Amino acid sequence: MPDLNTWLLISPELILTVFGLLIIVIDLVGREKSHAVLPWVAILGFILAIATIPYLAQDQTIFAGMYAIDKFAFFFKAIGAIGGILTVLISIDFLRTRTPAKGDFYLLLTFAVLATMMMASSTSLLMIYLSIEFLSYMSYLLAGFLREDKKSNEAAIKYFLYGAVTSALMLYGLSLLYGISGSLNLADLTKQFAASSDLSVKALGIVSFTLLLAGFGFKISAVPFHQWAPDVYEGAPTPVVAFLSVGSKAAGFALLLRVALTAFPTFHAEWIALLSVVAMMTMTLGNLVALQQTNVKRLLAYSSIAQAGYMLIGVIAANVSGASPFMGLNGVLIYLAAYLFTNLGAFVIVVAIENATGAVEIPEYAGLVKRAPLLAALFVVFFLSLAGIPPTVGFIGKFFVFGAALREGFLLLAAVGVINSVISVFYYFSIIRAAFFEEPKDATLIRVPGVMTASVAICAALVLLLAVFPQSLIDLAGMGMGMFGIARP
Numbered sequence: 001m002p003d004l005n006t007w008l009l010i011s012p013e014l015i016l017t018v019f020g021l022l023i024i025v026i027d028l029v030g031r032e033k034s035h036a037v038l039p040w041v042a043i044l045g046f047i048l049a050i051a052t053i054p055y056l057a058q059d060q061t062i063f064a065g066m067y068a069i070d071k072f073a074f075f076f077k078a079i080g081a082i083g084g085i086l087t088v089l090i091s092i093d094f095l096r097t098r099t100p101a102k103g104d105f106y107l108l109l110t111f112a113v114l115a116t117m118m119m120a121s122s123t124s125l126l127m128i129y130l131s132i133e134f135l136s137y138m139s140y141l142l143a144g145f146l147r148e149d150k151k152s153n154e155a156a157i158k159y160f161l162y163g164a165v166t167s168a169l170m171l172y173g174l175s176l177l178y179g180i181s182g183s184l185n186l187a188d189l190t191k192q193f194a195a196s197s198d199l200s201v202k203a204l205g206i207v208s209f210t211l212l213l214a215g216f217g218f219k220i221s222a223v224p225f226h227q228w229a230p231d232v233y234e235g236a237p238t239p240v241v242a243f244l245s246v247g248s249k250a251a252g253f254a255l256l257l258r259v260a261l262t263a264f265p266t267f268h269a270e271w272i273a274l275l276s277v278v279a280m281m282t283m284t285l286g287n288l289v290a291l292q293q294t295n296v297k298r299l300l301a302y303s304s305i306a307q308a309g310y311m312l313i314g315v316i317a318a319n320v321s322g323a324s325p326f327m328g329l330n331g332v333l334i335y336l337a338a339y340l341f342t343n344l345g346a347f348v349i350v351v352a353i354e355n356a357t358g359a360v361e362i363p364e365y366a367g368l369v370k371r372a373p374l375l376a377a378l379f380v381v382f383f384l385s386l387a388g389i390p391p392t393v394g395f396i397g398k399f400f401v402f403g404a405a406l407r408e409g410f411l412l413l414a415a416v417g418v419i420n421s422v423i424s425v426f427y428y429f430s431i432i433r434a435a436f437f438e439e440p441k442d443a444t445l446i447r448v449p450g451v452m453t454a455s456v457a458i459c460a461a462l463v464l465l466l467a468v469f470p471q472s473l474i475d476l477a478g479m480g481m482g483m484f485g486i487a488r489p
Helices: 004-009 012-036 037-056 070-097 102-121 125-143 149-182 188-196 199-220 228-235 236-265 263-290 297-318 329-357 371-385 392-406 411-437 450-467 471-484
Strands: 060-061 067-069
Touching: 004 012, 004 060, 012 037, 012 102, 012 297, 012 329, 037 102, 060 070, 060 450, 067 070, 070 102, 070 149, 070 236, 070 471, 102 125, 102 329, 102 450, 125 199, 125 236, 125 471, 149 199, 149 329, 188 199, 188 236, 188 263, 188 297, 199 263, 199 297, 199 329, 228 236, 228 263, 228 297, 228 329, 236 263, 236 297, 236 329, 263 371, 263 392, 297 329, 297 392, 329 450, 329 471, 371 411, 371 450, 392 411, 392 450
Parallel strands: none
Antiparallel strands: 060 067
């Protein structure tokens, strides 16, 4: 039976569980009268979960070694909760006329954030599988939440089918790992691989990692497990897409980093070679296909795929034995934090425009500067950050990731990353060209609710401030590397 200290260590997860159940009760009791309260209940839950994190930043495992309580996990838990807050803020106006089941939405979103927290702390093969499936089920339901919308239904079905296939592949890989070690614990796997000289064990280890990559690659939308992303981004409710692009991706990287660096250090050279190919394919395909898109949400889908490729460079260049500022791992953490505010900020604008005009095609953004000058200006800020151009936090993220690649000798990866970053400028600024240099078909001003305006302003401010004063973000990333025994640079 867990003692009081154990319950305190999982207080962020307990808080979200309680608030998810509270949302159900309020929705059942209050019915339509409670709809205005529900988003703020969800936000309060996320804030309380974040508030407990700094007091629990220890380095230990609980539940027989299945669940990690460390600084690395709490970094990703904070990202998930912040992403949840911003998603709720942009969903308030979006859901107002689209569905009566608002309580269901906030419940599913709360549990989706809970699932990302569980993924970040999973140190057991069983917990890895359960937490990924938990997030997947919440994501499928959220993607198809608009039941009367055929595109939303189509998105959910495609998402489910792709997810089922990658889940089966991952489960097979997990079963192979259990067969090799006879244990569910990642630490035991490390010992087994290090102690064995049997070539068949090594072969099974490589095969197992490849199969696990199917599950992780699905979450981070890496090639060739990316096929779901464009259709889901186009058809799912836009606030859901915003969360999937950040929360789900961050949780996927949390698991990939933990598994690769703690369970498979023996096969470091092999998984680096595999991930290098995946990273180059992901960056290149994402950017080249994005050039051809006319739908803003599909463009951002391929952008998200390309961004996963850049982050994989940091995973490949991760060095847990040095003391340089460019260690790969801190680059991934910095990049994810930068991507959180950048991508969510861009999606806030997309949601605002979609709510006001129904526009999702790039030509429909013509003359946006005349209809919504603030949104048009902030779009520039977010696209500069996505492209990695200073003075934005996106530049800081790419600087650390590419710097780590150069330091570790991955010159080809760094070169491919830089070339792809240049390519990305063309499609990001196709929207800016339409917004600033083309005449609008309808000159009516776009009115944006105050909550949404505040959300996009906060995201833009952080994108700029964290670039001008990046030390706090660098220190936070350094803290998150503590689980690997790395001294903060």
